[in-house]
Amino acid sequence: MTYIAKPQLHHPSLPSNAIGLTRRDYEGRISTLCAGCGHDSISAAIVTACFELDLQPHRLAKLSGIGCSSKTPDYFLGQSHGFNAVHGRMPSVLTGANLANRDLVFLGVSGDGDTASIGIGQFVHSVRRGVNMCYIVENNGVYGLTKGQFSATSDKGSKSKRGAENTESGIDLVALALQLGATYVGRSFSGDKEQLVPLIKGALTHGGAAVLDVISPCVAFNNHAGSTKSFDYVREHNDAVNRLDVILGRTPIKTDYAPGEVRDVTQHDGSVLRLKKIAADYVATDRNAAAAYIQEHQAKGEIVTGLLYIDPEASDLHDRLGTTRVPLNALGTEDLTPGAQALARINAGLR
């Protein structure tokens, strides 16, 4: 951490977005994480993504659990709603908040321990229910906050800082999310904002459960030779299948690409996900093919990154439950307390 607050002075050409805010307006307090932590880069990517989406800060809720990663919502979007849940319990709190106010944009930020160890039960259910959220796992393969024990996503064979080898198999959160029915699944790397920022933008505008597994090196406990989550290892083994551009509904779409090179996917909110192919044989809209590709390449030691799966027809928990369009806090007294006659009608329907 630092003792001084980040100066307010900024670059003279700092641009404003459509709602008149600068990128700096989306920042939070100065980070207290270790210098060089990958999580801080993800925070910076979230700041940029929200700025570029012209999001109104007060229309976003950021929720997290416990861990270094879960501390980060303090370091971005200082003017948004926030909730810091108990370890591993963020998905349920987020589900509840989303049910109460479907008009907010929900951002869940968690760690690999918070998600894949203690919180895995919560995580899987929020995804399979299709809660409309952007769920980011800041995946460093260790419990950073408690001094670097292997977490459940640590790869088998990966070595700890003192040389001990992880003998248990790691959970692949991307494979799990695909299996659970997530409608937007991506993987990225904290050290590659060009890839990460659009992935976050796409996830925030997506209308269903969006899961991003972001590898985020822990400089204190997991950035040594022998680790599979270090800067060097990830850079060497990164296999990006595509590059994404998120084009907001109001911007005209330019088509200056050769056919076959790009694929445009229009989401429910009108935003267009423009996928530029890198791996020729990769189809991001085919869940089974995606799963197969990822497993095949991972077996070769590659880390597959990019927008790995997208279902443009995604629906969410509200659609499935048929809940009211109106957030609960905006419902009038008449709707909330419909009176004895309405109760009688319901009771009659149950007889």
Add this chain to the structure above:
Amino acid sequence: MKATDISRPDYFHKVVDCQWACPAHTPVPEYIRLIADRKYTEAYLVNWKSNVFPGILGRTCDRPCEPACRRGRVEDEPVAICRLKRVAADNKDDFALWLPPIAPKNGKRIACIGAGPASLTVARDLAPLGYEIDVYDGDAKAGGMIRSQIPRFRLPEEVIDEEVGYVTALGPVMHLGEKIDSLKELLSKSYDAVFVGTGAPRGRDLNIPGRLEGSANIHIGIDWLSNVSFGHNDKVGKRVIVLGGGNTAMDCCRTARRLGGEDVKVIVRSGYEEMKASPWEKEDAIAEDIPILNFLVPKAFTHKDGKLTGVTFEKVKAVHDAGGRRTLVTTGEPDQHFECDDVLIAVGQENAFPWIERDIGLQFDKWDMPVVGEETMQSTLPHVFFGGDAAFGPKNIIWAVAHGHAAAISIDKFLNGEDVTERPAPGVTVISQKMGIHEWSYDNDPVNDPRYKVPHREKSISLKNMKAEVELGFDEITAFREAQRCLNCDVQTVFTAKVCIECDACVDICPTDCITFADNGDEAELRTRLKAPAANLTQDLYIADGLPTGRVMAKDEDVCLHCGLCAERCPTGAWDMQKYIINIAQAGSACRTRT
């Protein structure tokens, strides 16, 4: 782009915008920090070494440093560098104790002609080295135009006496009231070297109809001002017109207001914006109820019964030709006449060397200016050197000082049998500022305060008294606050590529988006790909290669706040904050090749 060679002293010197812009290269941030620490005497010493006249310059400098100051690029206004200098002068202890020791006489004799800032700087630099120095000036007191031209309400005489006194205390023999009428004759006195610092003493006249008839009330500005300074003149008519838009005009009109002028106007040919006077000089004049009328070209002085009655002007406008060149053309409107009792002509200054014989081997160019080496200040007579306004035409005090330093180096080298074109490199001291993980030995937290204003004396009082200084100077608290606005641009961000792991922490934290890791490219193209566009081409990109991914680190120096956050957030210490104290070489053994 090629990786930056930060071992070149100029690289980081350029980052210290103010010091780079200062003709004498005063280490500005160093003295500003000393002022914030209330170490006024030390702050004064830093200045005195570089610019010789801190108390004078702290009131009158043309301040080329301020438009260059980085602070002016991250908010509205630069640091009040100049007025902070005055704070050091106002609050210092007895400075006489700090004067340098004088070496035993070395047997070499030097003559300085003129006792203005240029000559006095030569004497200040060379006297302590053991040279015997004779300073000649036609005026009765030393100081040159500092004393004869700059009005007392801007610069009290005590300040001139004090700072000229520090130079004379070093032992030069002052021949005041001794005008030199022949260089040839002076050269015959077998001086080892001669320095000519005689300024640009001639005020330009305006030969339009009526000049002769009205002459009793038409005055050449600089002559008029020196008559006021030396007490030969203490009155002017009630209605005064000042012709011209430079600093002489501003001093003329404000002086006229104090000598009885009630309706004083400045009338200029050009537009208000193009006037040569500094913005603050114009503001000060306007604040003293002096209107500035523009786009009026004087056509004739009007007179009646042998007495001046006014001036007639042609109205003009600016037009731009295809090449973008600006010319003034008549608007076709009728001429305008302004009545007045006195006219002060302040339309420029010229050099004049009637006392230099043209047959002594000293070459003059087609503009009748001496041929002088730009860096060496040497004329075509090898042992005659020029400096100040005499060298390349009228400039200002700080340039005169800079020339004086350069000439002193040349004279010292010349008299030691060395090549004067070999210029000494600056002395550079590098000190890491790191004290702990989050602790730096400088105040790294930039403040948001806008520039503080120097308080002025009540107008009703200052307009009644020629000697009442208008500016009152910062008090200590305000000086501290203003000093805190300085960004410490001499505390440099120094990058070591081989330990960088490209984690982006520095990129993410930087409040002004200075740092980018990117694929290399040529400069013009790379400048467009940075985290923030690097559009200010006067500012360098700091490039480092040898990174694990093969990209380069590109830092745009333009708006770096020198806050040290990049270094604090770097996990590997690839960034360090290092203070570069750059001292431009001055005459003495250190600047000689052989010592």
